[in-house]
Amino acid sequence: MNIEIKEQNGSYLGILTGWIDTAEASQFLEDLKPLMANANKSIELDCAQLEYICSLGLRGVLQLKKESTAKGGSLILTHVEGEVKKILRLTGFDKLLDIR
Amino acid sequence: MGIAASVFLVAVVLFFHFTGDNMTLPLTHQIVKYGTIVFFVGLTLLFVFCTWAIYQMSSPLRQFTESAVSIADGNLDTPLPKIHSEDELLQLRNAFEYMQTSLKHHITELQATTASKERLQSELIIAHDIQMGMLTTVFPERDDLDLFASMTPAKEVGGDLYDFIIEDNELFFIIGDVAGKGVPASLYMAVTRTLFRNLAGNYQSAANIMRQMNHAIASANESLVFVTAFVGVLDLRTHHLTYCNAAHNAPALITADGQCRLLDAETNLPIGIQDHYRYEEQQMAFPEDTALLLYTDGLTEAMYISADGGRKLFGEDRLLHDLEKNKQASAIEVIDYLKQHVNVFADGTVQGDDLTLLFLRHGASRKNDSTAPRRIIMKNEMTEVSRMRGFFLSVCREHDIDEDTFKTLNLAIEEWVANVINYAYPKGIRGHVELTAKVVDNVLTLVIKDHGAPFDPTQHTDVDVDAELNERQIGGLGIHLVKTIMDSMHYERSADGYNVLTLTKSLNINNN
Numbered sequence: 001m002n003i004e005i006k007e008q009n010g011s012y013l014g015i016l017t018g019w020i021d022t023a024e025a026s027q028f029l030e031d032l033k034p035l036m037a038n039a040n041k042s043i044e045l046d047c048a049q050l051e052y053i054c055s056l057g058l059r060g061v062l063q064l065k066k067e068s069t070a071k072g073g074s075l076i077l078t079h080v081e082g083e084v085k086k087i088l089r090l091t092g093f094d095k096l097l098d099i100r
Numbered sequence: 101m102g103i104a105a106s107v108f109l110v111a112v113v114l115f116f117h118f119t120g121d122n123m124t125l126p127l128t129h130q131i132v133k134y135g136t137i138v139f140f141v142g143l144t145l146l147f148v149f150c151t152w153a154i155y156q157m158s159s160p161l162r163q164f165t166e167s168a169v170s171i172a173d174g175n176l177d178t179p180l181p182k183i184h185s186e187d188e189l190l191q192l193r194n195a196f197e198y199m200q201t202s203l204k205h206h207i208t209e210l211q212a213t214t215a216s217k218e219r220l221q222s223e224l225i226i227a228h229d230i231q232m233g234m235l236t237t238v239f240p241e242r243d244d245l246d247l248f249a250s251m252t253p254a255k256e257v258g259g260d261l262y263d264f265i266i267e268d269n270e271l272f273f274i275i276g277d278v279a280g281k282g283v284p285a286s287l288y289m290a291v292t293r294t295l296f297r298n299l300a301g302n303y304q305s306a307a308n309i310m311r312q313m314n315h316a317i318a319s320a321n322e323s324l325v326f327v328t329a330f331v332g333v334l335d336l337r338t339h340h341l342t343y344c345n346a347a348h349n350a351p352a353l354i355t356a357d358g359q360c361r362l363l364d365a366e367t368n369l370p371i372g373i374q375d376h377y378r379y380e381e382q383q384m385a386f387p388e389d390t391a392l393l394l395y396t397d398g399l400t401e402a403m404y405i406s407a408d409g410g411r412k413l414f415g416e417d418r419l420l421h422d423l424e425k426n427k428q429a430s431a432i433e434v435i436d437y438l439k440q441h442v443n444v445f446a447d448g449t450v451q452g453d454d455l456t457l458l459f460l461r462h463g464a465s466r467k468n469d470s471t472a473p474r475r476i477i478m479k480n481e482m483t484e485v486s487r488m489r490g491f492f493l494s495v496c497r498e499h500d501i502d503e504d505t506f507k508t509l510n511l512a513i514e515e516w517v518a519n520v521i522n523y524a525y526p527k528g529i530r531g532h533v534e535l536t537a538k539v540v541d542n543v544l545t546l547v548i549k550d551h552g553a554p555f556d557p558t559q560h561t562d563v564d565v566d567a568e569l570n571e572r573q574i575g576g577l578g579i580h581l582v583k584t585i586m587d588s589m590h591y592e593r594s595a596d597g598y599n600v601l602t603l604t605k606s607l608n609i610n611n612n
Contacts, residue, residue, distance in 0.1 A: 022521075
């Protein structure tokens, strides 16, 4: 699991890579904090390299979404494919999140 | 003496001249006649006197000679002749006396040194035997594993170690090399091996074993001795290997399709240097017919010194070449071959370092009984979910379950197992969770057991996946995922106090 955060013209891009399983989830939540602090900006999570995400990882994304909505920012997920897409569907997160 | 003889001669002549009857002879003739007699008598007397005098004077020397012979025979307390004069003889006697006491002192010292050296030597031999006794030489007799190992110390005792134990079809193994040689290294060797013995098994992961060994050694390591080691855990049922490398030589691998190469083994710090260092482990599928050779630098750094002082190391290329030649050989054959080759290569150059080799080959065991259940037992630690992933991946591969399906199913299992790990046992209490998987008639059946507090997920209120964002509860997702992904979920609290969750899933095996 890895998350790389880039800032460009005041908007943020988070590139998620690999497996976010239960063992790695707490680190993932920690790594999300810089984005959480900028939830009032526009944030994109690129999921092209994301292979797997467990429910704890999804909670992190959900928290970020709530924070973003509360602070008037925006959160979009891009390149959501395969297994991750399926997990989002199974959990109903596809309806809550802005997936492009 | 001459003067005395002349005076004596004159006196004798005058006596006979005036009192004797030979008055007819002239005086000069008488002097010649008696002088001759007196000369010979005097000479005789002189000889006798000189002989006596010389005998008297040389008597102490003869006694010294006798004493010296006696001393040489080992009688150090032989009495020396008494000398009353204050001349060279007294000096000689003093020198003799000094020699006698010195000899006695040195001989006593030599005896003590020899005795202690002999004691040390015999203690080293005993230590050698004890050390060799610590290394397991009873190798497993199993169809699915061919394992052999050997250790050849450069001195009586060495700092190399290997060990292995099998518990619940998991093979735990280690090879290690303590910095340095001889007795100091051997003490750490014994400590490291004992730590490994105690830590291996108990469903420990390779990195955990390394971390705990490091903690035990680094927390009390005044002399800053360190150990390089390689620890592996091979699950003989799931054909999955996890390993952790603490700055040791990368083992050589023979893949199932017969390629020989060094294992990709990322280096962590050696054991003993930094307490609480986070050792990372790696993992790989280890299918049947895969083999691994672990070795210490006594192999690759075995040296040949030619007559002109040129040096050559055995090196990794020779090692891989040897493995290539012995791909099909048994563990004991591979190790014998390598040891012989090192000997031939060194060609008389003294062995500089301990040489340890451990070879293991994972062979076929289950007679193609793919319906036999497979099992993994995990501790209540979150890192165990990655070990479980490896286990489940190999189950899926065995049954040709595709990658995406594996991920989905893994998510379902992980959600439940993580739940058990987090909540079933009180904080700080060691507990286990057991997962059994089998595929019969295209139906995957998973049974997950734990001994923790009773919890029935089927009674758990499902989350509302259609709820609006603000009403959406954070939590309860895991059980929802299990229910959604699997075809059936059955819970039972067993009479002997286990939570037993049985999950099934029909597999859509491709029809091609």
